[in-house]
Amino acid sequence: MKPLWTFEKWLSVSKEKNISLAEVILEKETDETGAGREEILEELEKRLKVMRESLERGLKRDEITPGGMIKDESKVLEKFFCENPPLSGLGAIKTAIYSIAIAQENAGMGRIVAIPTAGSAGIVPGTFFAFAELEGIDENRLIEGLLVAAGVGMVVGEKMEMAGAAGGCQAECGVAAGMAAAGVMFMLGGRGEEVFHAFALGVKNLIGLACDPVGGLVEVPCVKRNGFAAVQALLAVDMVRGGIRSVIPPDEVVDAMVDVGRSLPSSLKETAKGGLAQTKTGLQISERE
Amino acid sequence: MGENIFSVLGPIMVGPSSSHTAGVARLGKMARNILGKEPEGAEITFFGSFATTYKGHGSDRAVIGGLLGMDSSDGRIPNALEIASEMGFKYTFKAIEPVSGHPNSLEIKTWNKEETIEMLGSSRGGGNILIEKINGFDVLLDGQYPTLWILLFDRPGMVGKIASLLASKMINIANMRLERSQPRGLASMTIECDNAVGPEIIEEIRQKEFVSSCRYIPRVR
Numbered sequence: 001m002k003p004l005w006t007f008e009k010w011l012s013v014s015k016e017k018n019i020s021l022a023e024v025i026l027e028k029e030t031d032e033t034g035a036g037r038e039e040i041l042e043e044l045e046k047r048l049k050v051m052r053e054s055l056e057r058g059l060k061r062d063e064i065t066p067g068g069m070i071k072d073e074s075k076v077l078e079k080f081f082c083e084n085p086p087l088s089g090l091g092a093i094k095t096a097i098y099s100i101a102i103a104q105e106n107a108g109m110g111r112i113v114a115i116p117t118a119g120s121a122g123i124v125p126g127t128f129f130a131f132a133e134l135e136g137i138d139e140n141r142l143i144e145g146l147l148v149a150a151g152v153g154m155v156v157g158e159k160m161e162m163a164g165a166a167g168g169c170q171a172e173c174g175v176a177a178g179m180a181a182a183g184v185m186f187m188l189g190g191r192g193e194e195v196f197h198a199f200a201l202g203v204k205n206l207i208g209l210a211c212d213p214v215g216g217l218v219e220v221p222c223v224k225r226n227g228f229a230a231v232q233a234l235l236a237v238d239m240v241r242g243g244i245r246s247v248i249p250p251d252e253v254v255d256a257m258v259d260v261g262r263s264l265p266s267s268l269k270e271t272a273k274g275g276l277a278q279t280k281t282g283l284q285i286s287e288r289e
Numbered sequence: 290m291g292e293n294i295f296s297v298l299g300p301i302m303v304g305p306s307s308s309h310t311a312g313v314a315r316l317g318k319m320a321r322n323i324l325g326k327e328p329e330g331a332e333i334t335f336f337g338s339f340a341t342t343y344k345g346h347g348s349d350r351a352v353i354g355g356l357l358g359m360d361s362s363d364g365r366i367p368n369a370l371e372i373a374s375e376m377g378f379k380y381t382f383k384a385i386e387p388v389s390g391h392p393n394s395l396e397i398k399t400w401n402k403e404e405t406i407e408m409l410g411s412s413r414g415g416g417n418i419l420i421e422k423i424n425g426f427d428v429l430l431d432g433q434y435p436t437l438w439i440l441l442f443d444r445p446g447m448v449g450k451i452a453s454l455l456a457s458k459m460i461n462i463a464n465m466r467l468e469r470s471q472p473r474g475l476a477s478m479t480i481e482c483d484n485a486v487g488p489e490i491i492e493e494i495r496q497k498e499f500v501s502s503c504r505y506i507p508r509v510r
Binding site: 005025029032033040043044046047050065066067105106107108109110111112113114115116117118119121146147149150153154157158161162163165166179215216217218219 | 293296298341342345347
């Protein structure tokens with residue numbers, strides 16, 4: 001049997017070969033799929049382009065979604081914060097607006113990249129694009145960041161299915177926040193251990209998150225949650241930059257997610273049988289559907 | 290498990306749900322590919338979780354989009370119902386909540402002037418699908434491979450004959466499955482291949498005296 005792909009393994013390959021974390025993932029992909037480097041990089045560029053288009057469309061969106069719960073949240077926020085300083089900071093509000101815009105685009109049947117899932121599609125690109133604008137990050141660096149984010153998803157995917165129905169929202173928005181944190185940390189020049197601790201800190205606070213969408217649709221709480229989870233990824237990066245480390249090692253954090261995912265009752269795993277979906281208002285909305 | 294970059298970073302799809310939208314578009318496209326010709330109409334029955342949330346997830350648009358030949362990333366999916374009406378494509382939807390099979394399953398009956406086919410399939414998360422029945426015959430197809438669906442008379446040695454014919458054409462078999470209704474009756478054989486199968490090979494299979502019919506089902510992205 002193939003040995004499990006873990007953060008520890010990833011770090012050791014990077015040290016042994018003296019190549020970056022992004023390069024390890026690129027080499028792993030060429031080895032395992034037989035695809036060429038150029039082919040993979042082109043495909044990544046294509047996905048980055050789809051992500052950017054989904055952001056641009058999402059920022060303009062003001063059409064009500066099929067489930068009738070989401071309309072123009074990102075537009076409203078952007079308008080307000082053009083004139084008013086946000087309490088949460090410029091980086092945070094930009095990240096939230098971008099992530100919500102893409103999540104809205106998903107809810108409204110726009111074209112998106114599921115990363116790792118459709119319901120959490122706003123978090124990685126929202127964080128990346130806001131960060132790139134604020135820090136002047138170029139396209140090539142973003143591609144490297146995407147490779148690292150994908151590598152994180154691959155580590156998690158070895159142990160758990162990334163779907164709300166399988167592990168609750170931690171398996172969608174939780175994983176996405178960890179991927180975003182690791183990607184941004186890498187683009188900032190973070191070394192191996194720092195990158196993985198950004199993942200661990202970003203994910204730990206989302207462990208156990210219920211997947212309780214109203215009417216079973218990817219609208220409430222999903223769209224705004226994309227904004228919250230993305231901001232949390234930024235905070236994880238800042239904590240690591242300041243010198244904080246996760247007490248529980250990154251690979252063990254993944255084990256904890258698997259364990260909690262199994263323990264969560266099925267009513268909180270995308271069935272709309274618990275939580276927000278079963279509130280008085282939640283039920284009224286789903287009957288209207 | 291065994292993740293690669295693009296299983297985490299993808300698919301590129303029209304939202305909002307990989308199981309209820311992307312997977313359903315692929316199911317629609319599978320039905321189109323099984324029919325093998327431009328369909329003129331369809332009756333779709335949604336079961337289980339699909340029955341309760343198909344409108345909010347746009348599964349209705351997705352399935353029609355797929356039937357019209359759209360991929361799950363096609364930006365026209367949100368307007369698929371309008372496009373269908375303009376083309377004169379007739380469709381009806383039915384929802385039956387209790388489900389005996391997979392919670393996300395649907396049945397598609399689609400036709401053109403010459404024939405009608407019926408397909409039962411389910412959406413298995415992340416845009417993955419499984420076709421369980423075609424025209425009442427049990428099959429298990431995930432749409433990832435170019436597939437041959439052959440109805441043949443259950444006689445000894447038939448499987449070997451088909452396999453060697455494919456081998457002689459350098460077609461490699463990825464998965465193969467045989468189901469029969471009764472001994473010496475009609476058997477259904479599905480062969481998932483690594484490479485595309487040309488029309489002359491399909492014709493050659495059809496010419497075999499023990500073959501009742503042979504259809505080629507292209508893979509669905």
